[in-house]
Amino acid sequence: MVDGGGRKRLKLERVKLAGFRGLREDEYTLGDLTVFTGGMGVGKTSRLLAVLFALCGEAPYGLTLDDLINSSSDYMLVRVEGSVNNLPFYIERRKRRGGPVAVKTDLPERLRVDPKIFVDGREIAKLFVGAPAEKALKLNQLLGFERYDQVASEITPAPVERRLQELEKQLSALGRIEDIKRRDAETTAEIGWIKDRLSELRVKYMIDSPMVKWAEEVKQRAEEAEQIELEMKGKLKLLEQYRTQLRSLPEAAEGFEEELREMEARNDALNRRIAVLEASIKMIELQRGMSVQTCPLCGAQLSKDALERFAHMEEEYRKVLDEYSSLQIRLSQKRKEVEEYRRLLEQRRFIEAEISRLEGEIAQTRVQIVSEEDLSKALRLLKEAEETKREIELLESKLSALEAQKEAYQTALAQLGSQNHVNLERKIRRLRDLADKIRRIRSALIEAVNEAKNERLASIKSSFKEAFKKIYPYERIKDVDFESRIVRGHEVLYVKCKVDESWVYAHQMSTGENVALSFALLLAVNELASSPLLLLDEPEEGLDESGIRGLAEVLKKMKQRTQLLVATRSPLLASLLGSESDIK
Numbered sequence: 001m002v003d004g005g006g007r008k009r010l011k012l013e014r015v016k017l018a019g020f021r022g023l024r025e026d027e028y029t030l031g032d033l034t035v036f037t038g039g040m041g042v043g044k045t046s047r048l049l050a051v052l053f054a055l056c057g058e059a060p061y062g063l064t065l066d067d068l069i070n071s072s073s074d075y076m077l078v079r080v081e082g083s084v085n086n087l088p089f090y091i092e093r094r095k096r097r098g099g100p101v102a103v104k105t106d107l108p109e110r111l112r113v114d115p116k117i118f119v120d121g122r123e124i125a126k127l128f129v130g131a132p133a134e135k136a137l138k139l140n141q142l143l144g145f146e147r148y149d150q151v152a153s154e155i156t157p158a159p160v161e162r163r164l165q166e167l168e169k170q171l172s173a174l175g176r177i178e179d180i181k182r183r184d185a186e187t188t189a190e191i192g193w194i195k196d197r198l199s200e201l202r203v204k205y206m207i208d209s210p211m212v213k214w215a216e217e218v219k220q221r222a223e224e225a226e227q228i229e230l231e232m233k234g235k236l237k238l239l240e241q242y243r244t245q246l247r248s249l250p251e252a253a254e255g256f257e258e259e260l261r262e263m264e265a266r267n268d269a270l271n272r273r274i275a276v277l278e279a280s281i282k283m284i285e286l287q288r289g290m291s292v293q294t295c296p297l298c299g300a301q302l303s304k305d306a307l308e309r310f311a312h313m314e315e316e317y318r319k320v321l322d323e324y325s326s327l328q329i330r331l332s333q334k335r336k337e338v339e340e341y342r343r344l345l346e347q348r349r350f351i352e353a354e355i356s357r358l359e360g361e362i363a364q365t366r367v368q369i370v371s372e373e374d375l376s377k378a379l380r381l382l383k384e385a386e387e388t389k390r391e392i393e394l395l396e397s398k399l400s401a402l403e404a405q406k407e408a409y410q411t412a413l414a415q416l417g418s419q420n421h422v423n424l425e426r427k428i429r430r431l432r433d434l435a436d437k438i439r440r441i442r443s444a445l446i447e448a449v450n451e452a453k454n455e456r457l458a459s460i461k462s463s464f465k466e467a468f469k470k471i472y473p474y475e476r477i478k479d480v481d482f483e484s485r486i487v488r489g490h491e492v493l494y495v496k497c498k499v500d501e502s503w504v505y506a507h508q509m510s511t512g513e514n515v516a517l518s519f520a521l522l523l524a525v526n527e528l529a530s531s532p533l534l535l536l537d538e539p540e541e542g543l544d545e546s547g548i549r550g551l552a553e554v555l556k557k558m559k560q561r562t563q564l565l566v567a568t569r570s571p572l573l574a575s576l577l578g579s580e581s582d583i584k
């Protein structure tokens, strides 16, 4: 690294460029403190960026290298001449749009310049804005602490710990091998036992099978006998019910039908007699009125006496009618009685038929009696056979589960089997030692880094206070200092200012105060580990006249160690710095 700290002293003297931003062709010389001033867009920033490109091959944040090429050109070139440790050198960088960067130099080794030499005044004013982590990062970058942090973060036992975890997993897997082997042996033994028992049971089942067949027949017979007995009981009960019913039926009266028939015949006769009598009476009455004297039946001439003899007819007609009406009453009574008699008769016949059917069936029923002894023997046999069958089924399903389990054990053993227990343990021991060592180195390193940081901070502190007092010649802020706090496990550095008797933090300061703080910090840092060169673009941004005056003083002091290129729009700063380089 080329730096101004004594190792290699860099000094730039002349810049030549072509096709670069709005400048196109340009050439300018550089002193210890060169100021580019002029109106907007004259090319002040471009002159700084040309130097940045030539030395570092980079564009500032937010621009690409192709953005640096003049829009009407396809190509840019910047050549810087100067000396390193009083020996002349040149470096030339060129780039075609879309192409790679080409470098030409007479330096024997690569020139490495940190692109942070370009400082944008507008950016520096934002040093203390943003989220705390962002601010801390910016401050750490400015103070050059990020390199320390990076070193500390690079030395980490994490990769070793990861490898350790892997090996420990393998070791525990090896531990599992023993377990699996043991379980595999147990499973094998159980499978053997089950197979023996199964073949024993199958033989038994086969030998027992004729007896089982007999037992099934006996059982079936017993069940049939039970069924028949049950049916018989039902039939006997029904028979008894029919007999009781038959006994309770009234005896059928003999001669009912005959009586009815007689009464019906009498009724017919009476009907016929009534019809004859009514017709005769009507005829006689008619003849009386008409004095016709003929027989109503044959039409023969009748004498008056003969007509008188028919007078008894009315008498008879009355009697016949009386008899007829009394016969009607008795006849309907008799008909009902005969109907009831017929119904009873039918019921009796049905019951008698049922009784004889049941008696016939009962007489024909044959029950095959199964002896108690046979039945209990058969039932015992069947129960045993059922138990044997169930045990066979149970053992068969257990056997297939165990065989699947054994297969899984075999696969696991095949996968894990290739490891070596002793080797693994040795590796793990070694890695543990290594991780311990790394942790020790890391904590020693962090301690050293912290010490270096603190030392650096202490050396920066006095320059910071001094530079701040110059850029900020007011009474409101009496003192400035650093404060380190741990935020989410990380050390975060804050800048604080003493206002009245208490301390306030940078984010509570005005824009100008913030710029003053930031510049003071930048200049203090540079004083400690001075950069060979700083490209300051509008450093007066945000400062008032007193601030600009203070800044000019600090910059003048700084130029003894660091070559400064300043681009400014402020005539005051330009004149305070004794500008000779007014771009027109």
Ligand SMILES: Nc1ncnc2c1ncn2[C@@H]1O[C@H](COP(=O)(O)OP(=O)(O)OP(=O)(O)O)[C@@H](O)[C@H]1O
Residues within 6 Å of the ligand: 020, 021, 022, 023, 039, 040, 041, 042, 043, 044, 045, 046, 047, 067, 068, 069, 070, 071, 072, 567, 569
């Ligand atoms: N790639 C480019 N091609 C052509 N012109 C460009 C290119 N980039 C920038 N310019 C122009 O170059 C000119 C100089 O720009 P530069 O940024 O150097 O101005 P400046 O002097 O710093 O101005 P200010 O004071 O406003 O910051 C401007 O007019 C700008 O528009």
Ligand SMILES: [Mg+2]
Residues within 6 Å of the ligand: 044, 045, 046, 537, 567
């Ligand atoms: Mg500019």
